[in-house]
Amino acid sequence: MQNQHSFDRHDSGTLYLVPTPIGNLDDMTMRAVKVLQSVDLIAAEDTRNTQKLLNHFDITTKQLSFHEHNTQQRIPELIAKLRDGLSIAQVSDAGMPSISDPGKELVQAAIAAALPVVPLPGANAATTALIASGLAPQPFMFYGFLPRKASEQKAVLAALALQEQTVIFYESPYRLAKTLTAIQAVFGERQATLARELTKLHEEFIRGTLSELATWAQESARGEFVVMVAGAKPQAPAISDQPLAAQVAQRVAAGEKPTAAIKAVAKANGLRRQDVYNAYHGLEETS
Numbered sequence: 601m602q603n604q605h606s607f608d609r610h611d612s613g614t615l616y617l618v619p620t621p622i623g624n625l626d627d628m629t630m631r632a633v634k635v636l637q638s639v640d641l642i643a644a645e646d647t648r649n650t651q652k653l654l655n656h657f658d659i660t661t662k663q664l665s666f667h668e669h670n671t672q673q674r675i676p677e678l679i680a681k682l683r684d685g686l687s688i689a690q691v692s693d694a695g696m697p698s699i700s701d702p703g704k705e706l707v708q709a710a711i712a713a714a715l716p717v718v719p720l721p722g723a724n725a726a727t728t729a730l731i732a733s734g735l736a737p738q739p740f741m742f743y744g745f746l747p748r749k750a751s752e753q754k755a756v757l758a759a760l761a762l763q764e765q766t767v768i769f770y771e772s773p774y775r776l777a778k779t780l781t782a783i784q785a786v787f788g789e790r791q792a793t794l795a796r797e798l799t800k801l802h803e804e805f806i807r808g809t810l811s812e813l814a815t816w817a818q819e820s821a822r823g824e825f826v827v828m829v830a831g832a833k834p835q836a837p838a839i840s841d842q843p844l845a846a847q848v849a850q851r852v853a854a855g856e857k858p859t860a861a862i863k864a865v866a867k868a869n870g871l872r873r874q875d876v877y878n879a880y881h882g883l884e885e886t887s
């Protein structure tokens with residue numbers, strides 16, 4: 601067990617986790633500015649990007665790069681500096697550090713070294729999107745970016761399909777339409793909301809069914825997006841009431857080969873294998 605009293609006097613430095621705006625610079629908090637001004641060093645995902653923010657707020661603190669490709673090398677350096685009594689603020693390019701961004705390993709290393717880790721509240725795309733989504737705000741599940749590999753993506757979606765909480769994903773505009781179609785194939789038809797370009801001039805909310813949003817995304821996906829999908833209806837239906845693709849995906853996630861899973865689902869539903877194969881692969885129905 602470990603008990604951290606964040607604001608007691610410490611001989612070591614403190615690791616501050618500082619959120620930065622996700623579009624609108626006015627969303628920088630006064631405390632975030634003060635902390636970035638007062639620390640000895642800022643560990644930034646992209647120092648050039650963060651320099652623009654620092655210039656805007658007249659912050660002159662020195663920066664060090666800390667991103668996914670130098671995490672392992674940087675952590676011992678940063679922990680040594682904290683032990684020497686230097687205070688460090690970690691920032692990512694936008695929003696909360698560690699949320700689909702670098703940070704987690706540094707936080708874990710600081711905790712392992714019994715160094716104080718102090719988070720600041722602030723901008724975050726997921727929760728900002730959620731409160732205007734119109735979907736149930738709690739319980740919710742933040743997933744972040746789905747795996748890109750189709751088989752891994754299907755397995756994750758199958759595991760999420762029965763969850764009754766609102767599920768939040770991040771997705772790039774280039775994969776948005778495909779991802780919405782993949783979610784619909786496994787979850788079945790559900791209400792969903794896209795939050796686009798939050799806090800920016802072209803902020804937009806698109807609310808509808810997964811199919812409607814997938815069609816919209818094929819035409820209009822530009823900018824940054826949060827995808828939110830309503831949870832499964834309470835009292836999860838029996839497996840045979842699930843969409844065919846979900847039934848297959850659940851079996852595959854449980855370790856069955858896709859061909860065996862398709863055969864089993866076809867048998868359970870009294871269908872032809874070809875129909876289940878098509879449903880699983882998102883192909884047109886054959887007659």
Ligand code: SAM
Binds near residue numbers: 724725726769771826
């Ligand atoms: N750390 C950030 C946070 O706290 O939200 C998330 C960083 S993650 C690398 C970037 C993804 O967050 C984008 O691809 C998009 O899905 C989402 N995102 C970030 N800013 C956004 C915005 N202004 N509007 C909508 N989505 C945004």
